[in-house]
Amino acid sequence: MLPAEAPTLEAIRSPIAEPFERFETELDEPFLCDVGLVGTVGAHLHRAYGKRFRPTLVLLAAKGFGRVTEEAIFGAVVVELIHTATLIHDDSIDKSLLRRGLPTVNSAFSNDTAILMGDYLYSKAFSILVTRRMYDAMDLLAEATHRMSQGELRQIEQKNKLDLTETEYMRVIDEKTACLMSAGCDLGANAGGADKKRRAALNRFGRAVGLAFQITDDVFDYLGAENVIGKAMGNDLDGGKITLPLINALKEAPERERRDMEDLIRSRDFRNGHWSDVVRFVTAHGGVAYSQKRSAELADRAEQELDLVPDLEIRESLQSAVRYAVTRER
Numbered sequence: 001m002l003p004a005e006a007p008t009l010e011a012i013r014s015p016i017a018e019p020f021e022r023f024e025t026e027l028d029e030p031f032l033c034d035v036g037l038v039g040t041v042g043a044h045l046h047r048a049y050g051k052r053f054r055p056t057l058v059l060l061a062a063k064g065f066g067r068v069t070e071e072a073i074f075g076a077v078v079v080e081l082i083h084t085a086t087l088i089h090d091d092s093i094d095k096s097l098l099r100r101g102l103p104t105v106n107s108a109f110s111n112d113t114a115i116l117m118g119d120y121l122y123s124k125a126f127s128i129l130v131t132r133r134m135y136d137a138m139d140l141l142a143e144a145t146h147r148m149s150q151g152e153l154r155q156i157e158q159k160n161k162l163d164l165t166e167t168e169y170m171r172v173i174d175e176k177t178a179c180l181m182s183a184g185c186d187l188g189a190n191a192g193g194a195d196k197k198r199r200a201a202l203n204r205f206g207r208a209v210g211l212a213f214q215i216t217d218d219v220f221d222y223l224g225a226e227n228v229i230g231k232a233m234g235n236d237l238d239g240g241k242i243t244l245p246l247i248n249a250l251k252e253a254p255e256r257e258r259r260d261m262e263d264l265i266r267s268r269d270f271r272n273g274h275w276s277d278v279v280r281f282v283t284a285h286g287g288v289a290y291s292q293k294r295s296a297e298l299a300d301r302a303e304q305e306l307d308l309v310p311d312l313e314i315r316e317s318l319q320s321a322v323r324y325a326v327t328r329e330r
Contacts, residue, residue: 006327007320009051015313016059019068023055023076030081030124041105041117048102049087054184055080057209057321061188061202064314072191075137078125079184082145085121086180088114089152094239100330137187144183151175159240162250162262169244170211173218178210185209201305205318208302213325215295218243220330222282234275237265244294246278249287257281295326 013020031042055076062072090096091104092114098104106114122145129138155172158164185206189199221236222245236243250258261281264270270278282288302322309315 006324006329009053009056009324012060012317012320012324013056015317016056016063016068019059019063019073020052020056023059023073024052026073026077027080030077030121030128037109037113038117038120041109041113044103044105044108045084045088048099048104048108049084050080052080053213053321053324054083054181057181057206057318058184058188060314060317060321061185061194061206062192064202064309064311064318065189065192065194065198067192069191071132071134071137072188074128074132074134075184075187075191078128078134078137078141079180079187081121081125081128082141082148083180085118085125086148086152086176088118088121092118093152093156094235096235096239136190140183140187144179147175147179151179155241158242160266161242162265164242164247166244166247169242169247173211173214174207177214178207181210181213182206198308201308205302205305208298208305209322209325212295212298212302212322215244215291215298216326216328219245219288219291219295221245222279222288234270234278237278238271244291245282245287247287248290249282249285252287252290253281253285257285292326299323299326 028042031039031045033039058076058079059068059072062068087099088105091099092106092111095106096104097107104114105117125141126138128134129141151172151174154175158168158172182203183206186199186203189202194202218236221234221243237246250261253261261278264274264277299322303319306315306318309318
Protein backbone atom coordinates (compact mmCIF):
# COMPACT_ATOMS: atom_id res chain seq x y z
CA MET A 1 0.00 0.00 0.00
CA LEU A 2 1.52 3.32 -1.08
CA PRO A 3 1.62 6.11 1.54
CA ALA A 4 -0.59 9.18 1.18
CA GLU A 5 2.41 11.47 0.98
CA ALA A 6 5.62 11.02 -0.95
CA PRO A 7 8.89 10.62 0.95
CA THR A 8 11.20 13.58 0.45
CA LEU A 9 14.32 13.24 -1.67
CA GLU A 10 16.34 14.56 1.27
CA ALA A 11 15.13 11.68 3.45
CA ILE A 12 15.78 9.16 0.69
CA ARG A 13 19.35 10.47 0.31
CA SER A 14 20.19 10.47 4.02
CA PRO A 15 22.35 7.27 3.87
CA ILE A 16 24.36 8.75 0.98
CA ALA A 17 24.49 12.38 2.15
CA GLU A 18 28.28 12.65 1.97
CA PRO A 19 28.80 11.04 -1.47
CA PHE A 20 25.82 13.01 -2.78
CA GLU A 21 27.58 16.25 -1.79
CA ARG A 22 30.66 15.02 -3.64
CA PHE A 23 28.49 14.26 -6.68
CA GLU A 24 27.09 17.81 -6.64
CA THR A 25 30.62 19.23 -6.51
CA GLU A 26 31.73 17.11 -9.45
CA LEU A 27 28.58 18.06 -11.36
CA ASP A 28 29.73 21.69 -11.36
CA GLU A 29 32.94 20.86 -13.25
CA PRO A 30 31.42 20.32 -16.73
CA PHE A 31 30.14 23.91 -16.65
CA LEU A 32 33.58 25.41 -15.99
CA CYS A 33 34.36 26.38 -19.54
CA ASP A 34 36.00 29.36 -21.26
CA VAL A 35 32.82 29.71 -23.32
CA GLY A 36 30.87 32.07 -21.08
CA LEU A 37 27.50 30.90 -22.34
CA VAL A 38 28.13 27.41 -20.91
CA GLY A 39 28.46 28.80 -17.38
CA THR A 40 25.49 31.12 -17.82
CA VAL A 41 23.21 28.35 -19.06
CA GLY A 42 24.63 26.02 -16.41
CA ALA A 43 23.58 28.41 -13.63
CA HIS A 44 20.09 28.47 -15.11
CA LEU A 45 19.99 24.67 -15.36
CA HIS A 46 20.78 24.27 -11.67
CA ARG A 47 17.64 26.29 -10.85
CA ALA A 48 15.20 25.06 -13.49
CA TYR A 49 16.17 21.47 -14.29
CA GLY A 50 16.46 18.24 -12.42
CA LYS A 51 15.50 16.74 -9.06
CA ARG A 52 18.67 14.60 -9.11
CA PHE A 53 16.49 11.49 -8.80
CA ARG A 54 18.54 9.40 -11.23
CA PRO A 55 21.93 10.06 -9.63
CA THR A 56 20.33 9.33 -6.27
CA LEU A 57 19.44 5.85 -7.54
CA VAL A 58 23.00 5.34 -8.87
CA LEU A 59 24.58 6.19 -5.52
CA LEU A 60 22.07 4.17 -3.49
CA ALA A 61 22.62 1.15 -5.75
CA ALA A 62 26.37 1.37 -5.18
CA LYS A 63 26.06 1.76 -1.40
CA GLY A 64 23.61 -1.13 -1.26
CA PHE A 65 26.31 -3.58 -2.35
CA GLY A 66 29.31 -2.14 -0.56
CA ARG A 67 30.37 1.47 -0.87
CA VAL A 68 30.05 4.51 -3.10
CA THR A 69 33.18 4.41 -5.25
CA GLU A 70 34.67 7.04 -7.54
CA GLU A 71 33.14 5.20 -10.45
CA ALA A 72 29.70 5.45 -8.86
CA ILE A 73 30.08 9.20 -8.22
CA PHE A 74 31.24 9.98 -11.75
CA GLY A 75 28.66 7.56 -13.14
CA ALA A 76 26.00 9.57 -11.31
CA VAL A 77 27.40 12.77 -12.85
CA VAL A 78 27.28 11.28 -16.34
CA VAL A 79 23.72 9.99 -15.86
CA GLU A 80 22.57 13.45 -14.75
CA LEU A 81 24.31 15.15 -17.70
CA ILE A 82 22.64 12.78 -20.16
CA HIS A 83 19.26 13.27 -18.49
CA THR A 84 19.61 17.06 -18.51
CA ALA A 85 20.64 17.06 -22.17
CA THR A 86 17.51 15.08 -22.96
CA LEU A 87 15.28 17.51 -21.07
CA ILE A 88 16.80 20.49 -22.90
CA HIS A 89 16.26 18.85 -26.28
CA ASP A 90 12.71 17.79 -25.29
CA ASP A 91 11.80 21.34 -24.33
CA SER A 92 13.28 22.66 -27.56
CA ILE A 93 11.36 20.17 -29.70
CA ASP A 94 8.11 20.79 -27.77
CA LYS A 95 8.65 24.58 -27.73
CA SER A 96 7.94 24.44 -23.98
CA LEU A 97 8.14 27.72 -22.09
CA LEU A 98 8.35 26.43 -18.52
CA ARG A 99 9.94 23.60 -16.61
CA ARG A 100 9.34 23.38 -12.86
CA GLY A 101 7.85 26.85 -13.00
CA LEU A 102 10.98 28.45 -14.50
CA PRO A 103 11.80 29.35 -18.12
CA THR A 104 13.21 26.55 -20.27
CA VAL A 105 16.60 27.04 -21.93
CA ASN A 106 14.96 27.57 -25.31
CA SER A 107 12.69 30.31 -23.92
CA ALA A 108 15.26 31.94 -21.61
CA PHE A 109 18.00 31.95 -24.27
CA SER A 110 17.20 30.61 -27.74
CA ASN A 111 16.39 27.40 -29.56
CA ASP A 112 19.89 27.31 -31.06
CA THR A 113 21.43 27.64 -27.60
CA ALA A 114 19.22 24.84 -26.26
CA ILE A 115 20.14 22.41 -29.04
CA LEU A 116 23.85 23.13 -28.78
CA MET A 117 23.86 23.04 -24.98
CA GLY A 118 22.21 19.63 -25.06
CA ASP A 119 24.87 18.45 -27.52
CA TYR A 120 27.58 19.89 -25.28
CA LEU A 121 26.30 17.95 -22.25
CA TYR A 122 26.05 14.68 -24.20
CA SER A 123 29.63 15.06 -25.46
CA LYS A 124 30.90 16.04 -22.00
CA ALA A 125 29.24 13.01 -20.46
CA PHE A 126 31.02 10.59 -22.77
CA SER A 127 34.27 12.53 -22.47
CA ILE A 128 34.18 11.85 -18.71
CA LEU A 129 33.63 8.13 -19.31
CA VAL A 130 36.55 7.94 -21.74
CA THR A 131 38.91 10.05 -19.61
CA ARG A 132 38.22 7.98 -16.50
CA ARG A 133 38.28 4.68 -18.46
CA MET A 134 34.83 3.68 -17.19
CA TYR A 135 34.28 1.12 -19.91
CA ASP A 136 31.50 -0.89 -18.26
CA ALA A 137 29.58 2.30 -17.63
CA MET A 138 30.25 3.42 -21.20
CA ASP A 139 28.72 0.23 -22.59
CA LEU A 140 25.59 0.69 -20.46
CA LEU A 141 25.13 4.40 -21.14
CA ALA A 142 25.95 4.28 -24.85
CA GLU A 143 23.19 1.72 -25.32
CA ALA A 144 20.80 3.70 -23.10
CA THR A 145 21.47 6.94 -24.99
CA HIS A 146 20.92 5.20 -28.31
CA ARG A 147 17.60 3.81 -27.08
CA MET A 148 16.54 7.20 -25.72
CA SER A 149 17.14 8.81 -29.12
CA GLN A 150 15.19 5.99 -30.74
CA GLY A 151 12.32 6.61 -28.31
CA GLU A 152 12.27 10.31 -29.13
CA LEU A 153 12.06 9.56 -32.83
CA ARG A 154 9.37 6.95 -32.24
CA GLN A 155 7.35 9.49 -30.27
CA ILE A 156 7.58 11.98 -33.15
CA GLU A 157 6.47 9.25 -35.53
CA GLN A 158 3.44 8.59 -33.29
CA LYS A 159 2.53 12.25 -32.80
CA ASN A 160 -1.25 12.87 -32.62
CA LYS A 161 -1.95 9.16 -33.19
CA LEU A 162 -5.27 8.77 -31.39
CA ASP A 163 -5.39 5.02 -31.97
CA LEU A 164 -2.06 4.52 -30.19
CA THR A 165 -2.08 1.30 -28.17
CA GLU A 166 -0.90 0.82 -24.61
CA THR A 167 1.83 -1.50 -25.91
CA GLU A 168 3.13 1.20 -28.26
CA TYR A 169 3.03 3.76 -25.47
CA MET A 170 4.90 1.50 -23.05
CA ARG A 171 7.61 0.90 -25.62
CA VAL A 172 8.18 4.65 -26.00
CA ILE A 173 8.42 5.35 -22.26
CA ASP A 174 10.67 2.30 -21.82
CA GLU A 175 13.05 3.85 -24.33
CA LYS A 176 12.67 7.50 -23.35
CA THR A 177 12.68 7.21 -19.55
CA ALA A 178 13.08 3.73 -18.11
CA CYS A 179 16.25 2.68 -19.92
CA LEU A 180 18.39 5.45 -18.35
CA MET A 181 17.17 4.64 -14.82
CA SER A 182 17.77 0.96 -15.54
CA ALA A 183 21.31 1.62 -16.80
CA GLY A 184 22.04 3.92 -13.86
CA CYS A 185 20.99 1.34 -11.27
CA ASP A 186 23.01 -1.35 -13.06
CA LEU A 187 26.02 0.98 -13.20
CA GLY A 188 25.78 1.78 -9.49
CA ALA A 189 25.37 -1.85 -8.44
CA ASN A 190 28.38 -2.83 -10.57
CA ALA A 191 30.49 -0.04 -9.10
CA GLY A 192 29.50 -1.17 -5.60
CA GLY A 193 30.65 -4.74 -6.25
CA ALA A 194 27.41 -6.56 -7.06
CA ASP A 195 27.62 -9.86 -8.93
CA LYS A 196 25.87 -10.51 -12.24
CA LYS A 197 22.64 -11.78 -10.65
CA ARG A 198 22.32 -8.76 -8.35
CA ARG A 199 23.18 -6.33 -11.14
CA ALA A 200 20.39 -7.84 -13.24
CA ALA A 201 17.94 -7.37 -10.34
CA LEU A 202 18.88 -3.68 -10.00
CA ASN A 203 18.61 -3.28 -13.76
CA ARG A 204 15.05 -4.62 -13.62
CA PHE A 205 14.35 -2.45 -10.57
CA GLY A 206 15.43 0.69 -12.44
CA ARG A 207 13.32 -0.19 -15.44
CA ALA A 208 10.16 -0.72 -13.37
CA VAL A 209 10.76 2.51 -11.42
CA GLY A 210 11.32 4.40 -14.66
CA LEU A 211 8.08 3.16 -16.20
CA ALA A 212 6.12 4.00 -13.04
CA PHE A 213 7.78 7.42 -12.85
CA GLN A 214 6.83 8.31 -16.43
CA ILE A 215 3.23 7.13 -16.12
CA THR A 216 2.91 9.30 -13.00
CA ASP A 217 4.34 12.24 -14.98
CA ASP A 218 1.79 11.67 -17.71
CA VAL A 219 -1.09 11.72 -15.22
CA PHE A 220 0.10 15.18 -14.11
CA ASP A 221 -0.83 16.53 -17.54
CA TYR A 222 -4.47 15.83 -16.68
CA LEU A 223 -4.60 16.30 -12.91
CA GLY A 224 -1.65 18.44 -11.86
CA ALA A 225 -2.04 22.03 -10.72
CA GLU A 226 0.03 24.33 -12.92
CA ASN A 227 1.59 26.12 -9.94
CA VAL A 228 2.75 22.74 -8.59
CA ILE A 229 3.94 20.89 -11.69
CA GLY A 230 5.51 24.01 -13.17
CA LYS A 231 4.10 23.67 -16.69
CA ALA A 232 0.78 24.30 -18.39
CA MET A 233 -1.83 21.58 -18.04
CA GLY A 234 -2.50 19.91 -21.36
CA ASN A 235 1.04 20.61 -22.51
CA ASP A 236 1.67 17.00 -23.54
CA LEU A 237 -1.53 16.71 -25.57
CA ASP A 238 -0.92 20.12 -27.11
CA GLY A 239 2.43 18.75 -28.31
CA GLY A 240 0.77 15.70 -29.85
CA LYS A 241 1.79 13.25 -27.11
CA ILE A 242 -0.87 10.60 -26.61
CA THR A 243 -0.29 9.13 -23.16
CA LEU A 244 -1.78 6.33 -21.07
CA PRO A 245 -4.65 8.23 -19.36
CA LEU A 246 -6.09 9.25 -22.74
CA ILE A 247 -5.30 5.92 -24.42
CA ASN A 248 -7.27 4.02 -21.78
CA ALA A 249 -10.17 6.50 -21.68
CA LEU A 250 -10.58 6.37 -25.47
CA LYS A 251 -10.55 2.58 -25.28
CA GLU A 252 -13.21 2.42 -22.54
CA ALA A 253 -15.56 5.23 -23.64
CA PRO A 254 -18.77 4.54 -25.58
CA GLU A 255 -18.27 5.03 -29.32
CA ARG A 256 -20.23 8.29 -29.56
CA GLU A 257 -18.31 9.95 -26.74
CA ARG A 258 -15.02 8.63 -28.08
CA ARG A 259 -15.67 10.09 -31.51
CA ASP A 260 -16.70 13.45 -30.04
CA MET A 261 -13.50 13.59 -27.99
CA GLU A 262 -11.34 12.62 -30.98
CA ASP A 263 -12.97 15.44 -32.97
CA LEU A 264 -12.31 17.90 -30.14
CA ILE A 265 -8.64 16.90 -29.99
CA ARG A 266 -8.13 16.98 -33.76
CA SER A 267 -9.72 20.43 -33.99
CA ARG A 268 -7.45 21.72 -31.19
CA ASP A 269 -10.54 23.22 -29.53
CA PHE A 270 -9.36 21.83 -26.20
CA ARG A 271 -7.02 24.83 -26.16
CA ASN A 272 -9.98 27.22 -26.53
CA GLY A 273 -11.73 26.80 -23.21
CA HIS A 274 -12.47 23.08 -23.48
CA TRP A 275 -9.53 21.57 -21.58
CA SER A 276 -11.87 20.79 -18.66
CA ASP A 277 -13.91 18.65 -21.08
CA VAL A 278 -10.83 16.55 -21.85
CA VAL A 279 -9.99 16.15 -18.15
CA ARG A 280 -13.58 15.18 -17.39
CA PHE A 281 -13.59 12.62 -20.22
CA VAL A 282 -10.27 11.06 -19.19
CA THR A 283 -11.33 10.91 -15.53
CA ALA A 284 -14.89 9.69 -16.12
CA HIS A 285 -13.82 6.86 -18.39
CA GLY A 286 -11.17 5.54 -16.04
CA GLY A 287 -8.02 6.80 -17.75
CA VAL A 288 -6.55 8.39 -14.65
CA ALA A 289 -7.52 5.56 -12.30
CA TYR A 290 -6.17 2.94 -14.70
CA SER A 291 -2.87 4.81 -15.12
CA GLN A 292 -2.44 5.14 -11.37
CA LYS A 293 -3.15 1.41 -11.01
CA ARG A 294 -0.53 0.53 -13.64
CA SER A 295 1.98 2.82 -11.95
CA ALA A 296 1.33 1.16 -8.58
CA GLU A 297 1.73 -2.32 -10.12
CA LEU A 298 5.09 -1.33 -11.57
CA ALA A 299 6.12 0.12 -8.20
CA ASP A 300 5.30 -3.22 -6.56
CA ARG A 301 7.34 -5.01 -9.23
CA ALA A 302 10.28 -2.72 -8.55
CA GLU A 303 10.17 -3.36 -4.81
CA GLN A 304 10.22 -7.12 -5.38
CA GLU A 305 13.63 -6.77 -7.04
CA LEU A 306 15.20 -5.36 -3.88
CA ASP A 307 15.37 -8.62 -1.91
CA LEU A 308 18.96 -9.13 -3.10
CA VAL A 309 20.19 -5.79 -1.71
CA PRO A 310 22.13 -6.79 1.45
CA ASP A 311 22.22 -3.35 3.13
CA LEU A 312 18.83 -3.02 4.86
CA GLU A 313 19.07 0.76 5.30
CA ILE A 314 19.73 1.20 1.58
CA ARG A 315 16.96 -1.24 0.73
CA GLU A 316 14.55 0.94 2.71
CA SER A 317 15.80 4.07 0.92
CA LEU A 318 15.29 2.41 -2.46
CA GLN A 319 11.78 1.39 -1.40
CA SER A 320 11.16 5.03 -0.45
CA ALA A 321 12.50 6.08 -3.86
CA VAL A 322 9.88 3.84 -5.48
CA ARG A 323 7.15 5.47 -3.42
CA TYR A 324 8.49 8.91 -4.29
CA ALA A 325 8.34 8.05 -7.99
CA VAL A 326 4.60 7.36 -7.87
CA THR A 327 3.30 9.67 -5.13
CA ARG A 328 5.24 12.91 -5.74
CA GLU A 329 3.37 16.03 -6.82
CA ARG A 330 5.66 16.84 -9.77
